[in-house]
Amino acid sequence: MESRCENCIIRQFNSLRAMSKEELNKVSDTKTTKKIKKGQPLFQEGDKLNGVYCVRNGVSKLSKLSSNGKDQIVKLATKGEVIGQRSVIAEESTNLSAIAINDMEVCFIPKETIVHTLQKNPNFTLEVLRHMAHDLKEADDVIVNISQKTVKQRIAEAFLYLKNNFGEDEEGFLALTLSREDISNVVGTATESAIRIISDFKKKGLIHTSGKRIGIKEERKLAELVEGF
Amino acid sequence: MESRCENCIIRQFNSLRAMSKEELNKVSDTKTTKKIKKGQPLFQEGDKLNGVYCVRNGVSKLSKLSSNGKDQIVKLATKGEVIGQRSVIAEESTNLSAIAINDMEVCFIPKETIVHTLQKNPNFTLEVLRHMAHDLKEADDVIVNISQKTVKQRIAEAFLYLKNNFGEDEEGFLALTLSREDISNVVGTATESAIRIISDFKKKGLIHTSGKRIGIKEERKLAELVEGF
Protein backbone atom coordinates (compact mmCIF):
# COMPACT_ATOMS: atom_id res chain seq x y z
CA MET A 1 0.00 0.00 0.00
CA GLU A 2 0.88 3.65 -0.18
CA SER A 3 2.55 5.54 2.59
CA ARG A 4 0.24 7.69 4.69
CA CYS A 5 0.17 11.50 4.49
CA GLU A 6 0.62 11.74 8.26
CA ASN A 7 4.09 10.35 7.85
CA CYS A 8 5.03 12.18 4.70
CA ILE A 9 7.93 14.53 5.25
CA ILE A 10 7.04 16.49 2.14
CA ARG A 11 3.99 18.07 3.73
CA GLN A 12 6.23 19.90 6.19
CA PHE A 13 7.13 22.17 3.29
CA ASN A 14 3.62 23.03 2.14
CA SER A 15 0.22 24.15 3.32
CA LEU A 16 -0.90 20.61 4.17
CA ARG A 17 0.89 20.98 7.50
CA ALA A 18 -1.94 23.25 8.65
CA MET A 19 -4.42 20.39 8.38
CA SER A 20 -5.85 18.62 11.38
CA LYS A 21 -5.24 14.92 11.94
CA GLU A 22 -8.67 14.01 10.63
CA GLU A 23 -8.31 16.17 7.57
CA LEU A 24 -4.94 14.67 6.82
CA ASN A 25 -6.46 11.25 7.20
CA LYS A 26 -9.06 12.08 4.63
CA VAL A 27 -6.39 13.30 2.24
CA SER A 28 -4.54 10.07 2.76
CA ASP A 29 -7.61 8.02 1.98
CA THR A 30 -8.54 9.89 -1.15
CA LYS A 31 -5.13 10.59 -2.62
CA THR A 32 -3.51 8.55 -5.35
CA THR A 33 0.18 8.40 -6.09
CA LYS A 34 1.41 8.73 -9.65
CA LYS A 35 4.71 8.41 -11.38
CA ILE A 36 5.28 10.77 -14.27
CA LYS A 37 8.05 10.14 -16.75
CA LYS A 38 10.34 12.92 -17.89
CA GLY A 39 8.65 14.92 -20.60
CA GLN A 40 5.15 13.74 -19.72
CA PRO A 41 2.43 16.23 -18.74
CA LEU A 42 0.66 16.32 -15.40
CA PHE A 43 -1.94 18.43 -17.14
CA GLN A 44 -2.28 20.74 -20.10
CA GLU A 45 -3.33 24.35 -20.46
CA GLY A 46 -7.11 24.52 -20.56
CA ASP A 47 -7.71 21.30 -18.62
CA LYS A 48 -10.23 21.30 -15.83
CA LEU A 49 -8.40 20.03 -12.78
CA ASN A 50 -10.14 17.61 -10.45
CA GLY A 51 -7.56 18.12 -7.79
CA VAL A 52 -4.09 19.27 -6.94
CA TYR A 53 -0.71 17.60 -7.23
CA CYS A 54 1.73 17.46 -4.37
CA VAL A 55 5.28 16.94 -5.63
CA ARG A 56 7.18 14.20 -3.81
CA ASN A 57 10.06 13.97 -6.22
CA GLY A 58 11.30 15.53 -9.42
CA VAL A 59 10.63 18.91 -10.96
CA SER A 60 7.80 20.19 -13.12
CA LYS A 61 7.76 23.23 -15.35
CA LEU A 62 4.60 25.33 -15.41
CA SER A 63 4.34 27.00 -18.77
CA LYS A 64 2.02 28.67 -21.18
CA LEU A 65 2.05 28.31 -24.93
CA SER A 66 1.63 31.42 -27.06
CA SER A 67 0.22 31.72 -30.55
CA ASN A 68 3.69 31.88 -32.10
CA GLY A 69 4.41 28.40 -30.81
CA LYS A 70 6.79 29.36 -28.04
CA ASP A 71 6.42 28.28 -24.46
CA GLN A 72 6.94 30.63 -21.55
CA ILE A 73 7.94 28.89 -18.35
CA VAL A 74 6.35 30.74 -15.46
CA LYS A 75 7.51 28.61 -12.56
CA LEU A 76 9.52 25.52 -11.68
CA ALA A 77 7.84 23.42 -9.01
CA THR A 78 9.82 20.95 -6.97
CA LYS A 79 9.60 18.66 -3.95
CA GLY A 80 7.12 19.97 -1.39
CA GLU A 81 5.25 22.26 -3.72
CA VAL A 82 1.60 21.91 -4.57
CA ILE A 83 0.58 22.37 -8.20
CA GLY A 84 -2.84 23.30 -9.50
CA GLN A 85 -4.12 25.08 -6.39
CA ARG A 86 -4.85 28.25 -8.25
CA SER A 87 -7.24 26.66 -10.72
CA VAL A 88 -8.98 24.58 -8.09
CA ILE A 89 -9.50 27.59 -5.84
CA ALA A 90 -10.65 29.91 -8.60
CA GLU A 91 -12.77 27.10 -10.07
CA GLU A 92 -11.43 27.80 -13.52
CA SER A 93 -9.71 25.63 -16.07
CA THR A 94 -5.97 25.93 -15.74
CA ASN A 95 -4.05 28.61 -17.58
CA LEU A 96 -0.80 26.68 -17.51
CA SER A 97 0.58 23.32 -18.57
CA ALA A 98 2.62 21.24 -16.13
CA ILE A 99 5.27 19.03 -17.68
CA ALA A 100 7.80 16.85 -15.90
CA ILE A 101 11.38 17.99 -16.40
CA ASN A 102 12.69 14.77 -14.92
CA ASP A 103 11.00 11.66 -13.58
CA MET A 104 8.48 12.64 -10.95
CA GLU A 105 6.47 11.16 -8.17
CA VAL A 106 3.37 13.10 -7.19
CA CYS A 107 0.33 12.65 -5.00
CA PHE A 108 -2.98 13.59 -6.55
CA ILE A 109 -5.44 14.99 -4.03
CA PRO A 110 -9.05 15.30 -5.24
CA LYS A 111 -10.62 18.71 -5.37
CA GLU A 112 -13.40 17.89 -2.92
CA THR A 113 -10.97 17.11 -0.14
CA ILE A 114 -9.19 20.40 -0.62
CA VAL A 115 -12.28 22.54 -1.05
CA HIS A 116 -13.93 21.01 1.98
CA THR A 117 -10.94 21.80 4.16
CA LEU A 118 -10.71 25.30 2.73
CA GLN A 119 -14.25 25.96 3.90
CA LYS A 120 -13.80 24.50 7.36
CA ASN A 121 -10.26 25.18 8.48
CA PRO A 122 -9.26 28.87 8.46
CA ASN A 123 -5.70 28.01 9.40
CA PHE A 124 -5.33 25.90 6.31
CA THR A 125 -6.94 28.56 4.13
CA LEU A 126 -4.68 31.21 5.60
CA GLU A 127 -1.67 29.03 4.99
CA VAL A 128 -2.64 28.52 1.36
CA LEU A 129 -3.24 32.25 1.11
CA ARG A 130 0.24 32.98 2.40
CA HIS A 131 1.73 30.68 -0.20
CA MET A 132 -0.25 32.31 -2.94
CA ALA A 133 0.79 35.77 -1.73
CA HIS A 134 4.37 34.61 -2.02
CA ASP A 135 3.83 33.27 -5.54
CA LEU A 136 2.23 36.54 -6.54
CA LYS A 137 5.21 38.50 -5.31
CA GLU A 138 7.53 36.25 -7.28
CA ALA A 139 5.39 36.71 -10.37
CA ASP A 140 5.65 40.48 -9.98
CA ASP A 141 9.39 40.19 -9.76
CA VAL A 142 9.48 38.11 -12.93
CA ILE A 143 7.47 40.77 -14.75
CA VAL A 144 9.89 43.49 -13.73
CA ASN A 145 12.91 41.37 -14.61
CA ILE A 146 11.67 40.37 -18.01
CA SER A 147 10.76 43.86 -18.99
CA GLN A 148 13.77 45.68 -17.63
CA LYS A 149 16.75 43.37 -17.77
CA THR A 150 18.63 42.25 -20.84
CA VAL A 151 18.61 38.62 -21.92
CA LYS A 152 22.17 38.32 -20.67
CA GLN A 153 21.16 39.53 -17.22
CA ARG A 154 18.15 37.27 -17.10
CA ILE A 155 20.20 34.22 -18.00
CA ALA A 156 22.79 35.05 -15.36
CA GLU A 157 19.98 35.44 -12.87
CA ALA A 158 18.41 32.15 -13.92
CA PHE A 159 21.68 30.33 -13.23
CA LEU A 160 21.91 31.85 -9.77
CA TYR A 161 18.29 30.94 -9.16
CA LEU A 162 18.94 27.35 -10.18
CA LYS A 163 21.93 27.14 -7.89
CA ASN A 164 20.08 28.61 -4.92
CA ASN A 165 16.93 26.56 -5.35
CA PHE A 166 18.18 23.23 -6.63
CA GLY A 167 21.83 23.20 -5.59
CA GLU A 168 24.81 21.57 -7.22
CA ASP A 169 25.88 17.97 -7.73
CA GLU A 170 29.16 16.42 -6.51
CA GLU A 171 30.98 17.58 -9.62
CA GLY A 172 29.92 21.18 -9.18
CA PHE A 173 27.27 21.28 -11.89
CA LEU A 174 23.80 22.67 -11.33
CA ALA A 175 21.73 19.84 -9.91
CA LEU A 176 18.79 20.67 -12.14
CA THR A 177 19.81 20.31 -15.76
CA LEU A 178 17.57 22.17 -18.16
CA SER A 179 17.79 21.89 -21.91
CA ARG A 180 18.92 25.03 -23.69
CA GLU A 181 15.39 25.35 -24.97
CA ASP A 182 13.95 25.25 -21.44
CA ILE A 183 16.46 27.86 -20.33
CA SER A 184 15.37 30.12 -23.15
CA ASN A 185 11.74 29.53 -22.19
CA VAL A 186 12.44 30.49 -18.61
CA VAL A 187 14.05 33.79 -19.54
CA GLY A 188 11.74 34.40 -22.48
CA THR A 189 14.12 34.53 -25.42
CA ALA A 190 14.99 32.58 -28.57
CA THR A 191 16.90 29.33 -28.06
CA GLU A 192 19.76 30.50 -30.26
CA SER A 193 20.13 33.68 -28.25
CA ALA A 194 20.33 31.70 -25.04
CA ILE A 195 22.94 29.37 -26.52
CA ARG A 196 25.04 32.28 -27.73
CA ILE A 197 25.03 33.90 -24.32
CA ILE A 198 25.89 30.61 -22.62
CA SER A 199 28.86 30.27 -24.97
CA ASP A 200 29.83 33.81 -24.14
CA PHE A 201 29.66 33.17 -20.38
CA LYS A 202 31.84 30.12 -20.91
CA LYS A 203 34.36 32.07 -22.94
CA LYS A 204 34.53 34.66 -20.16
CA GLY A 205 35.08 31.97 -17.54
CA LEU A 206 31.87 32.66 -15.63
CA ILE A 207 30.61 29.11 -16.07
CA HIS A 208 31.84 25.77 -17.34
CA THR A 209 29.87 23.16 -19.19
CA SER A 210 29.90 19.48 -19.97
CA GLY A 211 27.33 18.47 -22.53
CA LYS A 212 24.14 20.14 -21.46
CA ARG A 213 25.26 20.43 -17.88
CA ILE A 214 26.28 23.82 -16.57
CA GLY A 215 28.42 24.72 -13.58
CA ILE A 216 28.87 28.13 -12.03
CA LYS A 217 32.48 29.28 -11.69
CA GLU A 218 32.19 32.98 -10.84
CA GLU A 219 29.05 33.48 -8.80
CA ARG A 220 30.10 36.97 -7.73
CA LYS A 221 30.63 38.15 -11.29
CA LEU A 222 27.34 36.68 -12.42
CA ALA A 223 25.59 38.50 -9.60
CA GLU A 224 27.26 41.77 -10.60
CA LEU A 225 26.18 41.23 -14.16
CA VAL A 226 22.58 40.83 -13.01
CA GLU A 227 22.83 44.18 -11.25
CA GLY A 228 24.09 45.78 -14.41
CA PHE A 229 27.89 46.04 -14.30
CA MET B 1 -18.85 61.98 10.14
CA GLU B 2 -17.78 59.29 7.73
CA SER B 3 -20.15 56.97 6.02
CA ARG B 4 -20.36 53.47 7.48
CA CYS B 5 -18.91 50.43 5.75
CA GLU B 6 -22.23 48.64 6.02
CA ASN B 7 -23.69 51.11 3.59
CA CYS B 8 -20.70 51.35 1.29
CA ILE B 9 -21.52 50.09 -2.17
CA ILE B 10 -17.85 49.65 -2.94
CA ARG B 11 -17.55 46.62 -0.72
CA GLN B 12 -19.92 44.70 -2.98
CA PHE B 13 -17.02 44.47 -5.39
CA ASN B 14 -14.39 43.14 -3.02
CA SER B 15 -13.73 40.55 -0.36
CA LEU B 16 -15.21 42.69 2.40
CA ARG B 17 -18.64 41.45 1.40
CA ALA B 18 -17.79 38.11 3.00
CA MET B 19 -17.55 39.76 6.41
CA SER B 20 -20.20 39.38 9.09
CA LYS B 21 -22.15 42.36 10.37
CA GLU B 22 -20.01 42.60 13.48
CA GLU B 23 -16.79 42.33 11.54
CA LEU B 24 -17.90 45.04 9.18
CA ASN B 25 -18.79 47.17 12.14
CA LYS B 26 -15.32 46.82 13.48
CA VAL B 27 -13.85 47.80 10.13
CA SER B 28 -16.08 50.84 10.11
CA ASP B 29 -14.91 51.86 13.56
CA THR B 30 -11.23 51.45 12.86
CA LYS B 31 -11.02 52.69 9.28
CA THR B 32 -9.94 56.14 8.26
CA THR B 33 -10.77 57.86 5.00
CA LYS B 34 -8.05 59.62 3.04
CA LYS B 35 -7.92 61.76 -0.03
CA ILE B 36 -4.87 61.33 -2.21
CA LYS B 37 -3.97 63.88 -4.83
CA LYS B 38 -2.98 62.86 -8.33
CA GLY B 39 0.67 61.91 -8.37
CA GLN B 40 0.88 61.33 -4.61
CA PRO B 41 1.90 57.93 -3.21
CA LEU B 42 -0.28 55.73 -1.02
CA PHE B 43 2.91 53.95 -0.12
CA GLN B 44 6.36 53.29 -1.51
CA GLU B 45 8.26 50.14 -2.35
CA GLY B 46 9.84 48.80 0.83
CA ASP B 47 7.35 50.37 3.23
CA LYS B 48 5.89 48.26 6.01
CA LEU B 49 2.14 48.52 5.66
CA ASN B 50 0.00 48.85 8.74
CA GLY B 51 -3.14 48.06 6.85
CA VAL B 52 -4.82 47.87 3.49
CA TYR B 53 -6.42 50.49 1.28
CA CYS B 54 -9.88 50.09 -0.16
CA VAL B 55 -10.31 52.26 -3.24
CA ARG B 56 -13.51 54.31 -3.24
CA ASN B 57 -12.61 56.56 -6.14
CA GLY B 58 -9.81 57.14 -8.57
CA VAL B 59 -7.10 54.83 -9.87
CA SER B 60 -3.73 53.84 -8.49
CA LYS B 61 -0.79 52.33 -10.31
CA LEU B 62 1.17 49.59 -8.57
CA SER B 63 4.70 49.67 -9.83
CA LYS B 64 8.23 48.62 -9.12
CA LEU B 65 11.33 50.64 -9.77
CA SER B 66 14.32 48.93 -11.32
CA SER B 67 18.00 49.78 -10.98
CA ASN B 68 18.05 51.50 -14.38
CA GLY B 69 15.54 54.02 -13.11
CA LYS B 70 12.54 52.76 -15.03
CA ASP B 71 9.23 51.89 -13.43
CA GLN B 72 7.30 48.80 -14.35
CA ILE B 73 3.58 49.08 -13.72
CA VAL B 74 2.31 45.72 -12.58
CA LYS B 75 -1.34 46.53 -11.98
CA LEU B 76 -3.87 49.33 -12.11
CA ALA B 77 -6.25 49.31 -9.13
CA THR B 78 -9.57 51.05 -9.28
CA LYS B 79 -12.85 51.50 -7.39
CA GLY B 80 -13.69 48.43 -5.35
CA GLU B 81 -10.20 46.99 -5.26
CA VAL B 82 -8.18 46.47 -2.13
CA ILE B 83 -4.50 47.42 -2.23
CA GLY B 84 -1.76 46.12 0.02
CA GLN B 85 -3.38 42.81 0.95
CA ARG B 86 -0.43 40.81 -0.27
CA SER B 87 2.10 42.47 2.01
CA VAL B 88 -0.18 42.40 5.03
CA ILE B 89 -0.93 38.72 4.55
CA ALA B 90 2.65 37.69 3.90
CA GLU B 91 3.80 40.00 6.70
CA GLU B 92 6.51 41.44 4.53
CA SER B 93 7.30 44.97 3.51
CA THR B 94 5.70 45.78 0.20
CA ASN B 95 7.46 45.06 -3.07
CA LEU B 96 5.51 47.68 -4.97
CA SER B 97 4.78 51.40 -4.85
CA ALA B 98 1.21 52.65 -5.13
CA ILE B 99 0.80 56.06 -6.72
CA ALA B 100 -2.43 57.87 -7.53
CA ILE B 101 -3.01 58.33 -11.26
CA ASN B 102 -5.84 60.77 -10.59
CA ASP B 103 -7.35 62.16 -7.41
CA MET B 104 -8.33 59.32 -5.13
CA GLU B 105 -10.46 58.60 -2.14
CA VAL B 106 -9.49 55.53 -0.15
CA CYS B 107 -10.35 53.89 3.13
CA PHE B 108 -7.45 52.74 5.23
CA ILE B 109 -8.23 49.61 7.23
CA PRO B 110 -5.70 48.72 9.95
CA LYS B 111 -3.86 45.44 9.69
CA GLU B 112 -5.19 44.08 12.99
CA THR B 113 -8.77 44.24 11.84
CA ILE B 114 -7.95 42.34 8.67
CA VAL B 115 -5.70 39.76 10.27
CA HIS B 116 -8.20 39.07 13.02
CA THR B 117 -10.96 38.41 10.53
CA LEU B 118 -8.66 36.26 8.41
CA GLN B 119 -8.09 34.02 11.39
CA LYS B 120 -11.74 33.78 12.41
CA ASN B 121 -13.84 33.87 9.27
CA PRO B 122 -13.00 31.17 6.72
CA ASN B 123 -15.44 32.63 4.22
CA PHE B 124 -13.60 35.90 4.23
CA THR B 125 -10.23 34.18 3.96
CA LEU B 126 -11.49 32.07 1.09
CA GLU B 127 -12.82 35.15 -0.65
CA VAL B 128 -9.48 36.90 -0.32
CA LEU B 129 -7.81 33.75 -1.55
CA ARG B 130 -10.01 33.69 -4.64
CA HIS B 131 -9.09 37.27 -5.40
CA MET B 132 -5.43 36.53 -5.02
CA ALA B 133 -5.74 33.47 -7.25
CA HIS B 134 -7.25 35.73 -9.86
CA ASP B 135 -4.44 38.27 -9.52
CA LEU B 136 -1.88 35.51 -9.84
CA LYS B 137 -3.44 34.31 -13.07
CA GLU B 138 -3.38 37.82 -14.44
CA ALA B 139 0.25 38.18 -13.46
CA ASP B 140 1.07 34.95 -15.31
CA ASP B 141 -0.67 36.32 -18.37
CA VAL B 142 1.34 39.51 -18.17
CA ILE B 143 4.56 37.51 -18.05
CA VAL B 144 3.63 35.58 -21.17
CA ASN B 145 2.52 38.70 -22.98
CA ILE B 146 5.60 40.70 -22.21
CA SER B 147 7.94 37.95 -23.25
CA GLN B 148 6.16 36.80 -26.37
CA LYS B 149 4.36 39.73 -27.90
CA THR B 150 5.89 42.69 -29.67
CA VAL B 151 5.66 46.17 -28.19
CA LYS B 152 3.09 47.02 -30.84
CA GLN B 153 0.89 44.11 -29.80
CA ARG B 154 1.23 44.94 -26.13
CA ILE B 155 0.22 48.54 -26.68
CA ALA B 156 -2.80 47.49 -28.70
CA GLU B 157 -3.71 45.11 -25.93
CA ALA B 158 -3.26 47.81 -23.29
CA PHE B 159 -5.73 50.06 -25.11
CA LEU B 160 -8.31 47.30 -25.27
CA TYR B 161 -7.72 46.57 -21.60
CA LEU B 162 -8.25 50.22 -20.72
CA LYS B 163 -11.46 50.33 -22.69
CA ASN B 164 -12.83 47.13 -21.14
CA ASN B 165 -11.88 47.99 -17.59
CA PHE B 166 -12.37 51.73 -17.39
CA GLY B 167 -14.70 52.48 -20.28
CA GLU B 168 -14.96 55.56 -22.45
CA ASP B 169 -16.13 59.11 -21.82
CA GLU B 170 -18.93 60.91 -23.67
CA GLU B 171 -16.59 61.99 -26.44
CA GLY B 172 -15.38 58.46 -27.10
CA PHE B 173 -11.99 58.76 -25.45
CA LEU B 174 -10.67 56.21 -22.99
CA ALA B 175 -12.01 57.23 -19.60
CA LEU B 176 -8.67 56.59 -17.94
CA THR B 177 -6.06 58.87 -19.44
CA LEU B 178 -2.51 57.69 -18.89
CA SER B 179 0.56 59.68 -19.75
CA ARG B 180 2.67 58.28 -22.56
CA GLU B 181 5.24 57.44 -19.94
CA ASP B 182 2.74 55.45 -17.90
CA ILE B 183 1.65 53.61 -21.01
CA SER B 184 5.24 52.69 -21.73
CA ASN B 185 5.64 51.56 -18.13
CA VAL B 186 2.58 49.34 -18.40
CA VAL B 187 3.83 47.55 -21.50
CA GLY B 188 7.47 47.66 -20.46
CA THR B 189 9.12 49.67 -23.19
CA ALA B 190 10.86 53.00 -23.75
CA THR B 191 8.63 56.05 -23.75
CA GLU B 192 9.79 57.04 -27.23
CA SER B 193 8.93 53.62 -28.58
CA ALA B 194 5.44 53.87 -27.13
CA ILE B 195 4.96 57.34 -28.62
CA ARG B 196 6.12 56.18 -32.03
CA ILE B 197 3.69 53.29 -32.03
CA ILE B 198 0.84 55.50 -30.88
CA SER B 199 1.59 57.85 -33.79
CA ASP B 200 1.64 54.85 -36.08
CA PHE B 201 -1.75 53.63 -34.83
CA LYS B 202 -3.12 57.10 -35.40
CA LYS B 203 -1.71 57.22 -38.92
CA LYS B 204 -3.36 53.89 -39.65
CA GLY B 205 -6.69 55.10 -38.31
CA LEU B 206 -6.86 52.59 -35.47
CA ILE B 207 -7.13 55.31 -32.83
CA HIS B 208 -7.60 59.05 -32.63
CA THR B 209 -6.08 61.41 -30.11
CA SER B 210 -6.61 64.81 -28.60
CA GLY B 211 -3.75 65.97 -26.45
CA LYS B 212 -2.86 63.04 -24.28
CA ARG B 213 -6.32 61.54 -24.61
CA ILE B 214 -6.73 58.47 -26.77
CA GLY B 215 -9.87 57.08 -28.39
CA ILE B 216 -10.27 53.69 -30.02
CA LYS B 217 -11.61 53.78 -33.57
CA GLU B 218 -11.01 50.24 -34.85
CA GLU B 219 -11.41 47.86 -31.94
CA ARG B 220 -11.62 44.84 -34.22
CA LYS B 221 -8.37 45.66 -35.99
CA LEU B 222 -6.58 46.31 -32.73
CA ALA B 223 -7.76 42.95 -31.46
CA GLU B 224 -6.48 41.25 -34.62
CA LEU B 225 -3.17 42.97 -34.21
CA VAL B 226 -2.88 41.58 -30.70
CA GLU B 227 -3.42 38.10 -32.08
CA GLY B 228 -0.67 38.63 -34.59
CA PHE B 229 -2.18 39.62 -37.94
Add this chain to the structure above:
DNA sequence: AATAGGAACTGATAAATGTCATGTTTTTTC
Protein backbone atom coordinates in the same frame (compact mmCIF):
# COMPACT_ATOMS: atom_id res chain seq x y z
C1' DA C 1 30.26 -0.13 -32.55
C1' DA C 2 27.33 1.90 -36.06
C1' DT C 3 23.78 4.98 -36.74
C1' DA C 4 19.81 7.84 -36.44
C1' DG C 5 17.80 11.68 -34.43
C1' DG C 6 17.66 15.26 -31.53
C1' DA C 7 20.24 18.90 -29.12
C1' DA C 8 23.65 22.09 -29.21
C1' DC C 9 26.18 25.39 -31.65
C1' DT C 10 27.68 29.10 -35.23
C1' DG C 11 27.40 32.58 -38.85
C1' DA C 12 25.02 35.90 -41.57
C1' DT C 13 21.46 38.85 -41.73
C1' DA C 14 17.07 41.10 -40.66
C1' DA C 15 13.97 43.12 -37.55
C1' DA C 16 12.74 45.20 -33.34
C1' DT C 17 13.72 48.21 -29.81
C1' DG C 18 16.48 51.58 -27.17
C1' DT C 19 19.08 55.91 -26.84
C1' DC C 20 20.30 60.55 -27.60
C1' DA C 21 19.44 64.90 -29.37
C1' DT C 22 16.33 68.30 -30.47
C1' DG C 23 12.07 70.63 -31.67
C1' DT C 24 7.11 71.22 -30.74
C1' DT C 25 2.96 71.09 -28.29
C1' DT C 26 0.26 70.98 -23.91
C1' DT C 27 -0.34 71.93 -19.36
C1' DT C 28 0.59 74.30 -15.19
C1' DT C 29 1.69 78.19 -12.47
C1' DC C 30 2.06 82.74 -11.22
Add this chain to the structure above:
DNA sequence: GAAAAAACATGACATTTATCAGTTCCTATT
Protein backbone atom coordinates in the same frame (compact mmCIF):
# COMPACT_ATOMS: atom_id res chain seq x y z
C1' DG D 1 -2.72 85.19 -20.34
C1' DA D 2 2.37 84.97 -20.44
C1' DA D 3 6.19 82.36 -18.89
C1' DA D 4 7.98 78.13 -17.37
C1' DA D 5 7.79 73.47 -17.07
C1' DA D 6 6.21 69.15 -18.41
C1' DA D 7 4.86 66.10 -21.70
C1' DC D 8 4.74 64.84 -26.46
C1' DA D 9 6.85 63.99 -30.88
C1' DT D 10 10.31 62.81 -34.45
C1' DG D 11 14.83 61.85 -36.65
C1' DA D 12 19.23 59.51 -36.71
C1' DC D 13 21.65 56.03 -35.10
C1' DA D 14 23.28 52.18 -31.94
C1' DT D 15 22.28 48.04 -29.80
C1' DT D 16 19.90 44.07 -28.82
C1' DT D 17 17.50 40.23 -30.16
C1' DA D 18 15.23 37.15 -33.55
C1' DT D 19 15.36 34.40 -37.62
C1' DC D 20 17.09 31.30 -41.02
C1' DA D 21 20.27 28.14 -42.62
C1' DG D 22 23.49 25.18 -41.87
C1' DT D 23 27.14 22.13 -39.13
C1' DT D 24 28.68 19.49 -35.31
C1' DC D 25 28.15 17.06 -31.25
C1' DC D 26 25.82 13.99 -27.96
C1' DT D 27 23.15 10.16 -26.71
C1' DA D 28 20.11 6.54 -26.94
C1' DT D 29 18.97 2.87 -29.46
C1' DT D 30 19.84 -1.51 -32.10
